[in-house]
Amino acid sequence: ELKVEQNPLFLSMQEGKNYTIYCNYSTTSDRLYWYRQDPGKSLESLFVLLSNGAVKQEGRLMASLDTKARLSTLHITAAVHDLSATYFCAVAGETSGSRLTFGEGTQLTVNP
Amino acid sequence: DGGITQSPKYLFRKEGQNVTLSCEQNLNHDAMYWYRQDPGQGLRLIYYSQIVNDFQKGDIAEGYSVSREKKESFPLTVTSAQKNPTAFYLCASSYNSKREKLFFGSGTQLSVL
Numbered sequence: 001e002l003k004v005e006q007n008p009l010f011l012s013m014q015e016g017k018n019y020t021i022y023c024n025y026s027t028t029s030d031r032l033y034w035y036r037q038d039p040g041k042s043l044e045s046l047f048v049l050l051s052n053g054a055v056k057q058e059g060r061l062m063a064s065l066d067t068k069a070r071l072s073t074l075h076i077t078a079a080v081h082d083l084s085a086t087y088f089c090a091v092a093g094e095t096s097g098s099r100l101t102f103g104e105g106t107q108l109t110v111n112p
Numbered sequence: 113d114g115g116i117t118q119s120p121k122y123l124f125r126k127e128g129q130n131v132t133l134s135c136e137q138n139l140n141h142d143a144m145y146w147y148r149q150d151p152g153q154g155l156r157l158i159y160y161s162q163i164v165n166d167f168q169k170g171d172i173a174e175g176y177s178v179s180r181e182k183k184e185s186f187p188l189t190v191t192s193a194q195k196n197p198t199a200f201y202l203c204a205s206s207y208n209s210k211r212e213k214l215f216f217g218s219g220t221q222l223s224v225l
Binding site for chain 1: 143145152153154155156157160162170200202206208209210212213214215216217218219221
């Protein structure tokens with residue numbers, strides 16, 4: 001059974017600071033997704049990581065994937081209040097098609 | 113504009129009642145999914161459908177039922193057998209079932225009266 005663990009689950013940080021969210025998963029996978037969710041809203045796709053060593057960047061967010069370590073990171077650079085949201089990683093096992101297993105989410109609060 | 117439409121946005125269920133959540137997509141996607149989200153938790157898969165007239169149970173299918181009579185539509189019924197239905201329900205679709213990115217609807221918040 002594929003398990004996905006994120007840490008931290010709660011993150012409070014000041015504007016301008018850097019931080020990293022970690023996503024570990026338990027079985028072989030070659031596809032990992034990061035999503036953002038604002039309170040009471042749907043999920044917005046941020047990144048799709050398809051191979052070992054993949055790195056994607058969009059604005060102040062950068063995601064990377066290490067399939068050997070079964071680890072993905074979401075790095076936040078110089079945080080701003082607009083980044084406050086819950087961030088989920090989701091993993092598709094090699095035989096599970098589009099069936100994604102989600103982490104519990106990291107609730108990020110960026111304080112002025 | 114192409115997208116996924118869920119309705120209603122809010123739904124209240126009385127004890128013993130079945131309720132149906134609607135999900136419609138005009139993206140011409142083959143695969144559709146229903147997820148449940150409880151407060152402070154990730155998403156759990158209820159049912160999914162890879163093609164019209166076919167669907168499979170996900171991880172938490174008990175107390176739910178679905179149908180897929182049309183490519184565009186994948187309604188979810190929360191039956192009276194689901195004893196703890198209060199949650200945020202998200203419908204999603206993908207081009208096919210072979211590991212494509214999911215697109216999500218705006219969600220339905222179901223509460224018990």
